[in-house]
Each structure stands twice: as structure tokens, then as C-alpha cells.
Amino acid sequence: MDRGMEFRVLGAVEVRAGGRVVPAGEPRQRAVLAVLLLEAGRPVALETLIGRVWGETAPPGARRSIYAYVARLRRVLGDATxxxxIRTSGGYLLDADPQQVDVLWFRTLLARGEARAALDLWQGEPLSGVGGVWADRIRETLWDEHAAAVVAWAHTEIRDGRAETVLAPLTELAEQRxxxxxxxEALIRALHAAGRPSDALIRYDRIRRLLRDELGADPGPALQAAHQVVLSNDPAVVTIRPVPAQLPADVPAFTGRAAELAELDRPGTPPIVCLTGTPGAGKTALAVHWAHRARDRFPDGQLYVNLRGFDPEQPVTPMEALGTLLAAVLPQGRAAPAGLDERAAQYRTQLAGRRMLVVLDxxxxxxQVRHLLPGAPTCAVLVTSRDSLAGLVSVHGARRIPLDVLTQPAAAGLLRELVGDRVTREPAAAAMLVEQCARLPLAxxxxxxxxxxxxxxTLRALTTELAGQRRLDLLSDGGDPRAAVRAVFSWSLRHLPAAAVDLFALLGLHPGPWIDTLAAAALSGRPVRESLAALTRAHLIHRLADDRYGLHDLLRAYAAERAADGPAALARLYDHYLGAASAAMQVLYPGEAGRRPPVTATGPVPDFAEPETARDWLHTELPNLTAIAVHAAAHQAPAVTVRLAAILYRYLDGDQHSAAVVVFETARSAARDLGDEPGEAYALNALAYTYAQEGRHPVAIERLEEALRLSSRGGDEVGEARALGNLAMxxxxxxxxxxxxxxxxQALHRFRRLGDRTGEAHVRTRLASVEARLGHVGTARGHAERALAMHQRSGHRFGEAWALNSLSEVESRSGRHAVAADGHRQALALFRELGHRSSQAWTLDSLGAQERRLGRHGRAREHHQQALDIFDDLGERFGQASALNGLGETYAACDDHERALTSYRRAFELAVGTGARDQQARALAGLGEGEAEPDH
Incomplete structure (x- = not known):
């Protein structure tokens, strides 16, 4: 975007570039632009855009209209680079500097005390040309800010001896409002300073009568003070208003929070900011630290009140808080009124036109805070809370800055500040201590x-002690209830519904890093949406993305010690994950349903309408599924682990090698504890396949030979066939x-005798490739065609894709490289639909070879490189060697011998490490040390 571009809403909604107006489109398109400008720098949800543009009468096609308006606005804004x-999750964000957006720059200048410069930005009726309820409400708010700016400017002019300059604008404003x-008040002071006391007294009498007739109220203290100035007939007399400095002492050794401090310092930040976060995250520390840093911006004073919203004592009422605040700002000798609304009105009056900071902790x-908000945009309000305070954001336009736990470097830095050289002497123990405290500043x-x-x-001794069950007891700080971690957590629960408290306790039992609504419902045994919302608002859990929630380690420990229904809740949780995983695998791999243990879900599972949905769920939930497998084995439910491993087999063999090793090793031990030899053999087969993909062939062969012994001893022909097939691979x-x-x-003979058609088709697929490499093309074609037909009949798309690859290899041996390439492309499309990355990489590698044989070297190089990138990502050394050989052969065909030799050398090193003799031969042939280039 042209950074010289300007955006205006303080008048007509306009875009200006190079001093000229760029058409912003029809009224509703300008309304979309206005919404984005007033929220510049913050994402705006699509539903919010629709609601503000159409109100409650949005037509069915509103979403499509928004898309169209945004597309046109992007063309208006120019350079796509x-x-x-910007498109965000669920909405849009306009990334513009505050100086480019007149309303943001107006607020920034006003906060700096440059009211005259701020007023110069106004061009007339704000949001001119934009209609609707939202636009009307925003216009009213902006006119309020304009009025406050006029008053602030007027006070400055009066103090500087230029009272005559403000008489006309103040008179106009007083007549309008x-x-x-x-x-x-400002007009009375200006008239008095300009030598017109009689006019000032007339103005006072007029507003006194108006207030009495309309509201039955007397003029506020500021007006009365201005009246006394006139009656004294001394132009030098001013009402002395105190300049409070109520901030608590700055926090010692404050460390980290650079991003949050930058957000607070950012020009254009709204007058109200909410710091929200989990107990112990350091909200008060950040608020007080920033307030001390920024105190020069608020020369009229800084107010502070601790509302004690979650303390063990009674929270401070708005009435009490206003009494405290007014005592700090009222002229000496004046008392606060008796009623809540009267106190709030007087509080706003006292702060009007003043540059003050109010910290509501x-x-x-x-x-609790609504009545404590000043009406003047020259004042800033900083609120801290464990609650999300959604109403302040939606109704009062506040900006929420959520505080998570500290980053690891920031937490380590804080510990270093507090403990000193002991951190430097024991860095490993210090890092462990940081994690044991969940990176919470309080802890x-x-x-x-x-x-x-x-x-x-030593710190190591302390971490050893904290690793035990007494961690929450040790983090008690000498019995101070305001510092004890357990006590602080408990205060957050006091105001929650019983169902939310019960759910919080059960969430501590979940072994994974997060939990979604369905899993939480399974854990609880009842609907949980309202409870999750309550816990989120209280920052006892935090929302991650979509429908997932997490909680920090210390909160998890505190929750777990409160859980009363452990075994039954865990049983429901295990059943949920078994059912959901089984449902996802059924959508992705329906042809292998007979090879997975049957599962009947006892509760709701996600709706996997499409393969993509199932694949995304598995990718997202893999850390949880892995944790469930390990947890079940360790908590008297080893059968759950064995079944879950068998359900996930095909998914885990694709690109999840690390998780596969954990799940299958755990399943192997669990099956052994159960005396389940078929289950143990299954896990050994799965482990061997994973190790083979990584090029760890000796380890893979060892696992397979053990699986074969177990299966043979128990008469498990299915296990024997699997082990023989994997040994053959x-x-x-x-x-x-x-x-x-x-x-x-041998494997084929067993599968056929057992009537296992899926197993038979898998073996025929691999056997076709081997027979083709042995030169038995006719036999190979028969196996490949039969395997393809079997997989297609059963709807096994994964098997179908591999059969297509084998048939394509046969076609290539017959010299039909174009037909082979088409077959590989069909297979690649299926693997991409399934999300099976390892198979995608092998197919890309084979497709690259066919493209090279067809003379399309650019495509060949691209496919081999894509394959190599995936193999590198997965750590599949055997595949890396094959892709590098393919690149070497392609570079050689293009006479790029230097790159060819580099690729061959890397391929040879990897092939030697894995023991893959055919890949070694390919590399040596390319390096000129073999007799000929072996066929791929």
C-alpha cells in the first residue's frame, strides 16, 4: 500500500492518495471501510461487519456482499504486494498506521495534549454518507469526543491568556449542548478572563435554571467553582484542583511483556484498555509498571483503586470506588454526593478536559467498573481482570490485551533478576524451575x-522437591493468602456456577495439551458449553483456536487435586477418543474397516462429512491421541491403548513417525501386560514399518522377526502374513x-487362505513392483491390475493409489512413459486427498522419473525436489536417497554436471547409511563408478 495514503471518517468517508480523493464505492461499501478504519489494526469478524452495515435486517446474501465489497476495496487500496x-480467521483487518487514519490520529493528538491540532482534522459531519444504527451511534460518540476536545483546547487557551479566541466556538458548543x-464551565471562565463578567453570570444563571427545570439538579462542582471565580471579580483566581499521584510502587525486577507494553504505547490506542488473563499472570504488575512509564503523558494525575474483585475480602462496590476516586479529584473541602448516579456524574465532570490515567485493578x-469510566477522551483507563470483560469491549469500545504466561526467555530473565547468579550456575535447573512454575510471574x-x-x-534440589506432590503447598509464600498460588486460584472459583467448578476439576484429569467441547462433555457426562464459557471468562482456562481450550500446568495440578469422579470420567474420555478416531479413520480409509477393531461411540463425535475434515481433526488432535494412549496404559486401561494404536495405524504410517513410535511402543508394552500376543505382534509390525521408513532397517527386521515368532507360536496367521509382507518390503x-x-x-498365500482381500491386494501391489524389477512384466501387470480392481471394489482409495503406482511402474517398463505418468498423477491426487504425505513423496519421485524419460526436465526437477522436501521433513532417509538420485539423473540429462554430482554424492551417503543397495548403485552410476544407470 502507498504509505502516503490517507483515510478519513471525520467528515465524508474517503480514501486520499497523492492529495486526490480515490472513489470508495457505494454507501454500504463505504460503511465497510468505515468499520475497518475505526477498528484499524484489529481484526473484525465477518458477523460484526454484517451487523454494523445492515443492523438487524441483514439480507440472506449479506456475506457474499461483504466479500464483494472487500474485493473492490482491495482494488481501491492498490498494490497487492x-x-x-488482510484476511484473518473469520474476518478482516485493515493494517494502517494511526497517522493515516484521521480518527486514530485525532485521539492520539488529544491524548498528547495537542487539542488544537486534533480539532484541525475535522472536516464536517463524521461518517458523512454512511447510514444505519451503528453509524448513528458512532457519530454521536465522535461528536462527544469533539466536544471534549473543544473544551480541552479552550482551557489551554484560557491559561495562556488567549480567552478571546475560544469565545465563539465555546458559545456555539454551549448552544448546541x-x-x-x-x-x-469553560465558557464562563473564558468570558470572565475576557473581561465580560456579566455575560459569564448570565450564562451561569441560564444553565442553573435549565438543570433545575429539566433534571431537578444543581450545577456540578466545576460549574459552581467557575461561578465563584466570577463573583470574586479577580481574573487571577482559579479553582485549585488536586493532582493525584496514587499509583502503587513499581514492581521490582519487572521483566518481559515487551509486546504488551508496545501495544499499550501504540498511537491510537482507545481510552479504555483491559488487561485480562489467568490468575498469577502479572496483570497488576504490568498495569502499574506501564502506568509509571507513561505518567508524564497524564500531567493532571494518576488515579488507582483496587476493586478486590477476586480477593477473599468483599469486592469494592462502585459506590465505594467512586467515593475514593472523588476524594482525590474534588477541590479541598468538597464532599461527594450521596447517590451512585450523582457520584458518577460528578466524577465525569471533574475529569472532563483533564489528562488523567485511571487504573482500575x-x-x-x-x-463493577461501568460507573468508574470518565467521559473525557483525554483520560485513559487501564482495567485488570481475570474476567474477559466482554461488555467493556462491545459496548464501551475498549481494547482487550490478553496476558498469557511469560515466554521461556522472559520467565528465565525474571528468575535471574530475582535469584541472581544461581540461575547462571545452574541453567538446566533454572529452566526446569521456570516450567514447574508454568511461567507464571506470581509462581x-x-x-x-x-x-x-x-x-x-541448589536450584536442582528445589526442582526435585517441586516435582513431587507438594508443589502447590511449597508455592505458598509463607502463608500470605494473596501470594499463595492455591489460594489465588481458589478465589477465581468462588464466583462461578457449581457446574463450571465441577468441570474445572475434571479438566485437570485430561492428559493432553488441550480439550475440545465434545471431549469436555464426555469427561463431564453432561453439556459443557456454558461452563466452558464461564471458565474462559474467569481465565481459569484459555481458548486456543476454534473449539479448543487449554489450562496451564499449575492450574491443571490445582484442578486435578479437586477432581472427585476420576475413574468414571476417564472411562468416558477414553471412549470418546476411541469413537472419534474410529469415525475419522472410517471416512479416510473405509476399505480397511475390517482391519480395525470395532468401536461403538457412546456419545457425540465430530461430524466428519468430508475426508478433509477427518484428516484435519486427526492432525489437530494427534497430541491428545498420543497422550491418551500413554495415559491409558499407565492408568489401568491398557486395552484402550492397544485398540487406539490399531485404529490409528494407517494414519500414523503417513507422516507422523515420532508419534507413531510413542503410540506403538506403548501399545506393545500394554499388549504384553495384557498377555495379548496378537496385539503385541500388531504393534511390532507397525513399529517395524515406521523404522523402515526412517531407514533403520536392522531395528525394523528385529521387530518383525519377533512379531513373526509371536504370531507363529499363537497360530495367528494374520499376524504371520503381516510380518512376512513387511519383511518382504x-x-x-x-x-x-x-x-x-x-x-x-508366502504372505499372499496366507491372506488368500484367510479370505483377507485387503491384505491380498496390498501384497499383490508390492509384488507387482518387485516382479517388474525382476523383468517379469507380464506377471507384474497381472498382480497390479488385480490389486487395482480389488481395491476399487472395496472403496479402498489408499490401496487404489498404490496399485496405480505399481501399474504405472509396469507401464514404464513397457516403454509407455506417458501412460505411466498419468497413472502416477491419479495416485498423487488420491494421496493428497487422504493427506498421506509419505505416499505423496514416493509418487512425486516416480512421476519425476517419468517426466525425465519424456524429456520434460523442468517438471522432473520440480517433482523430485518436492519429493525431497517432504522426505526431509519426515526424516525418511531411504526416500531422500531416491529423490536425490532422481535429481542427479535430471541434472545430468540437462548437462548440469556439477549439480548432478552434488546430488549423487548426497544420495550415496544416505544409501550407504540405510543399506539400500539399489540406491547405492544408482548413485555410483551417476558418479561414473558404475557400469550403467540402473532403471528407476
């Missing part, structure tokens, strides 16, 4: 005090094609 209108006391609800400070009380003990990878063919035939 620096496009400021006859009951806006700050305007009349530890708020429980929006209602870190308590732990630092604990370390300070034991100067002769390794022989194939190592280039031992005769031996591989014999083992495949």
Missing part, C-alpha cells in the same frame, strides 16, 4: 522467595528382489 486489507456542563465484572516470585530462604540449597528396499518376491508369495 503491500495490501493493507445546553446541558453539557464542561462547555458552559482486579475488577470482577463490567458492572516464579514465590519460588524465588523459596530459593532465597534456602541460600545453601524391507528386502525390496534393500534391493533384494528375489528374496522379497519369495516372502511376498
Amino acid at each position: 503491500d495490501q493493507p486489507l 445546553p446541558m453539557f456542563e464542561p462547555a458552559t 482486579n475488577a470482577a465484572t463490567v458492572e 516464579l516470585r514465590i519460588a524465588a522467595e523459596l530459593a532465597a530462604s534456602r541460600p545453601d540449597a 524391507i528386502e525390496e528396499q534393500l534391493g533384494r528382489y528375489e528374496s522379497a518376491a519369495q516372502r511376498f508369495e
Whole structure:
């Protein structure tokens, strides 16, 4: 975007570039632009855009209309390489500097005390040309801000001896807003300073009568003070208003929060900011630290009140808080009125036109702070709360800055500040201590005090003690209830419904890093949406993305110790994940349903309408599924682990090698504990396949031989056939094609006798490739065609894709490279639909070879490189060697011998490491040390 571009809403909604107006489209398109400009720098949800543009009468096609308006606005805004209108999750964000947007720059200048410059930005009726309820409400708010700016400018001019300059604008404002006391107060002072006391007294009498007739109220203290100035007939007399400085002491050793501090410092930040976050995250510390840093911006004073919203004591009422605040700002000797509304009105009057900071600490609800908000845009309000305070954001336009736990470097830095050289001497123990405190500043400070009380003990000894069950007890800071971690957490629960408290306790039992609504419902045994919302608002859990929630380690420990229904809740949770995983695999791999253990879901599972939905769920939930497998084995439910591993087999063999090793090793041990030899053999087969993909052939062969012994001993022919087929696959990878063919035939014989058509088709697919490499093209074609037909009949798309690859290899051996390439492309499309990355990489590698044989070297190089990138990502060394050989052969065909030699050398090193003799031969042939280039 042209950074010289300007955006205007303080008048007609306009875009200006190079001094000229760029058409912003029809009224509703301008309304979309206006919404995005007033929220510049913050994402705006699509539903919010629709609601503000159409109100409650949005037509059915509103969503499509928004898309069209945004597309046109992007064209208006120009260069797509620096496009400021950005698509976000669920909405849009306009990335513009505050100086480019007149309303943001107006607020920034006003906060700096440059009211005259701020007023110069106004061009007339704000949001001119934009209609609707939202636009009308925003216009009213903007005119309020304009009025406050006029008053602020007027006070400055009066103090500087230029009272005559403000008489006309103040008179106009007072006539437009006859009951806006700050305007009349300023006008009375200006008239008095300009030598017109009689006019000033007339103005005072007029507003006094108006207030009495319309509201039954007397003029506020500021107006009365201005009246006394006139009656004294001394132009030098001013009402002395105190300049409060109520901030608590700055937090010692404050560390981190650079991003949050930058957000607070950002020009254009709204007058109200909410710092929200989990207990112990350091909300008060950040608020007080920033307030001290920014105090020069608020020369008229800084107010602070602790609302004690979550303290064990009674929260401060708005009435009490206003009494405290007014005591700090009222002229000496004046008392606060008796009623709540009267106090709030007087509070707003006292702060009008003044540049003050108000820190409202530890708020429980929006209602507790609503009456404490100044009406003047020259004042800033900083609210801290464990609640999300949604009403302040939606109704009062506040900006919410959520505080998560500290980053690891920031947490380590805080610990170093608190503990000193002991952190440097024991970096590993310090890092562990940081994680044991969940990177919460409160816990870190308590732990630092604990370390300070034991100067002769090592940090390692402290971490060992904290690793036990007494961690929450140790983090108690000498019994101070406001510092004890457990007590602080408990205060957050006091105001929650019983169902939310019960759910919080059960969430501590979940072994994974997050939980979604369906899993939480399974854990609880009842609907949980309202409870999750309540816990989120209280920051006892945090929303991650979409429908997922997490909680920090110390909160998890605190929750778990409160859980009363552990075994039954865990049983429901295990059943949920088994059912959901089974449903996802059924959508992705329906042809292998008979090879997975049957599962009947006892509760709701996600709706996997499309393969993409199922694949995304598996990718997202893999950490949870892995944690469930490990947790079940360790908590008297080993059968759950064995079944879950068998359900996930095909998914895990694609690109999840690390998780596969954890799940299958755990399943192997669990099956052994159960005396389940078929289950143990299944896990050993799965482990071997994973190790083979990584090029760890000796380990893979060892696992398979053990699986074969177990299966043979127990008469498990299915297990025998799987082990023989996987041994054959390794022989194939190592280039031992005769031996591989014999083992495949043995496996094929068993699968056919068992009537396992899926197993038979898998073996025929691999056997076709081996027979083709042995030169038995006719036999190979028969196996490949039969495997393809079997998989297509059963709807097994994964098997169908591999059969297409084998048939394509046969076609290539017959010299039909174009037909082979088409077959590989069909297979690639299926693997991409399934999300099976390892298979995608092998297919890309084979497709690259066909493109090279067809003379399309650019495409060949692209396919081999894509394959190599995936193999690198997965750590599949055997595949890396094959893709590098393919690149070497392609570079050689283009006479790029230097790159060819580099690729061949890397391929040879990897092939030697994996023992793959055919890949070694390909590399040596390319390096000129073999007799000829072997066929791929």
C-alpha cells in the first residue's frame, strides 16, 4: 500500500492518495471501510461487519456482499504486494498506521495534549454518507469526543491568556449542548478572563435554571467553582484542583511483556484498555509498571483503586470506588454526593478536559467498573481482570490485551533478576524451575522467595522437591493468602456456577495439551458449553483456536487435586477418543474397516462429512491421541491403548513417525501386560514399518522377526502374513528382489487362505513392483491390475493409489512413459486427498522419473525436489536417497554436471547409511563408478 495514503471518517468517508480523493464505492461499501478504519489494526469478524452495515435486517446474501465489497476495496487500496486489507480467521483487518487514519490520529493528538491540532482534522459531519444504527451511534460518540476536545483546547487557551479566541466556538458548543456542563464551565471562565463578567453570570444563571427545570439538579462542582471565580471579580483566581499521584510502587525486577507494553504505547490506542488473563499472570504488575512509564503523558494525575474483585475480602462496590476516586479529584473541602448516579456524574465532570490515567485493578465484572469510566477522551483507563470483560469491549469500545504466561526467555530473565547468579550456575535447573512454575510471574516470585530462604540449597534440589506432590503447598509464600498460588486460584472459583467448578476439576484429569467441547462433555457426562464459557471468562482456562481450550500446568495440578469422579470420567474420555478416531479413520480409509477393531461411540463425535475434515481433526488432535494412549496404559486401561494404536495405524504410517513410535511402543508394552500376543505382534509390525521408513532397517527386521515368532507360536496367521509382507518390503528396499518376491508369495498365500482381500491386494501391489524389477512384466501387470480392481471394489482409495503406482511402474517398463505418468498423477491426487504425505513423496519421485524419460526436465526437477522436501521433513532417509538420485539423473540429462554430482554424492551417503543397495548403485552410476544407470 502507498504509505502516503490517507483515510478519513471525520467528515465524508474517503480514501486520499497523492492529495486526490480515490472513489470508495457505494454507501454500504463505504460503511465497510468505515468499520475497518475505526477498528484499524484489529481484526473484525465477518458477523460484526454484517451487523454494523445492515443492523438487524441483514439480507440472506449479506456475506457474499461483504466479500464483494472487500474485493473492490482491495482494488481501491492498490498494490497487492503491500495490501493493507488482510484476511484473518473469520474476518478482516485493515493494517494502517494511526497517522493515516484521521480518527486514530485525532485521539492520539488529544491524548498528547495537542487539542488544537486534533480539532484541525475535522472536516464536517463524521461518517458523512454512511447510514444505519451503528453509524448513528458512532457519530454521536465522535461528536462527544469533539466536544471534549473543544473544551480541552479552550482551557489551554484560557491559561495562556488567549480567552478571546475560544469565545465563539465555546458559545456555539454551549448552544448546541445546553446541558453539557464542561462547555458552559469553560465558557464562563473564558468570558470572565475576557473581561465580560456579566455575560459569564448570565450564562451561569441560564444553565442553573435549565438543570433545575429539566433534571431537578444543581450545577456540578466545576460549574459552581467557575461561578465563584466570577463573583470574586479577580481574573487571577482559579479553582485549585488536586493532582493525584496514587499509583502503587513499581514492581521490582519487572521483566518481559515487551509486546504488551508496545501495544499499550501504540498511537491510537482507545481510552479504555483491559488487561485480562489467568490468575498469577502479572496483570497488576504490568498495569502499574506501564502506568509509571507513561505518567508524564497524564500531567493532571494518576488515579488507582483496587476493586478486590477476586480477593477473599468483599469486592469494592462502585459506590465505594467512586467515593475514593472523588476524594482525590474534588477541590479541598468538597464532599461527594450521596447517590451512585450523582457520584458518577460528578466524577465525569471533574475529569472532563483533564489528562488523567485511571487504573482500575482486579475488577470482577463490567458492572463493577461501568460507573468508574470518565467521559473525557483525554483520560485513559487501564482495567485488570481475570474476567474477559466482554461488555467493556462491545459496548464501551475498549481494547482487550490478553496476558498469557511469560515466554521461556522472559520467565528465565525474571528468575535471574530475582535469584541472581544461581540461575547462571545452574541453567538446566533454572529452566526446569521456570516450567514447574508454568511461567507464571506470581509462581516464579514465590519460588524465588523459596530459593532465597534456602541460600545453601541448589536450584536442582528445589526442582526435585517441586516435582513431587507438594508443589502447590511449597508455592505458598509463607502463608500470605494473596501470594499463595492455591489460594489465588481458589478465589477465581468462588464466583462461578457449581457446574463450571465441577468441570474445572475434571479438566485437570485430561492428559493432553488441550480439550475440545465434545471431549469436555464426555469427561463431564453432561453439556459443557456454558461452563466452558464461564471458565474462559474467569481465565481459569484459555481458548486456543476454534473449539479448543487449554489450562496451564499449575492450574491443571490445582484442578486435578479437586477432581472427585476420576475413574468414571476417564472411562468416558477414553471412549470418546476411541469413537472419534474410529469415525475419522472410517471416512479416510473405509476399505480397511475390517482391519480395525470395532468401536461403538457412546456419545457425540465430530461430524466428519468430508475426508478433509477427518484428516484435519486427526492432525489437530494427534497430541491428545498420543497422550491418551500413554495415559491409558499407565492408568489401568491398557486395552484402550492397544485398540487406539490399531485404529490409528494407517494414519500414523503417513507422516507422523515420532508419534507413531510413542503410540506403538506403548501399545506393545500394554499388549504384553495384557498377555495379548496378537496385539503385541500388531504393534511390532507397525513399529517395524515406521523404522523402515526412517531407514533403520536392522531395528525394523528385529521387530518383525519377533512379531513373526509371536504370531507363529499363537497360530495367528494374520499376524504371520503381516510380518512376512513387511519383511518382504524391507528386502525390496534393500534391493533384494528375489528374496522379497519369495516372502511376498508366502504372505499372499496366507491372506488368500484367510479370505483377507485387503491384505491380498496390498501384497499383490508390492509384488507387482518387485516382479517388474525382476523383468517379469507380464506377471507384474497381472498382480497390479488385480490389486487395482480389488481395491476399487472395496472403496479402498489408499490401496487404489498404490496399485496405480505399481501399474504405472509396469507401464514404464513397457516403454509407455506417458501412460505411466498419468497413472502416477491419479495416485498423487488420491494421496493428497487422504493427506498421506509419505505416499505423496514416493509418487512425486516416480512421476519425476517419468517426466525425465519424456524429456520434460523442468517438471522432473520440480517433482523430485518436492519429493525431497517432504522426505526431509519426515526424516525418511531411504526416500531422500531416491529423490536425490532422481535429481542427479535430471541434472545430468540437462548437462548440469556439477549439480548432478552434488546430488549423487548426497544420495550415496544416505544409501550407504540405510543399506539400500539399489540406491547405492544408482548413485555410483551417476558418479561414473558404475557400469550403467540402473532403471528407476
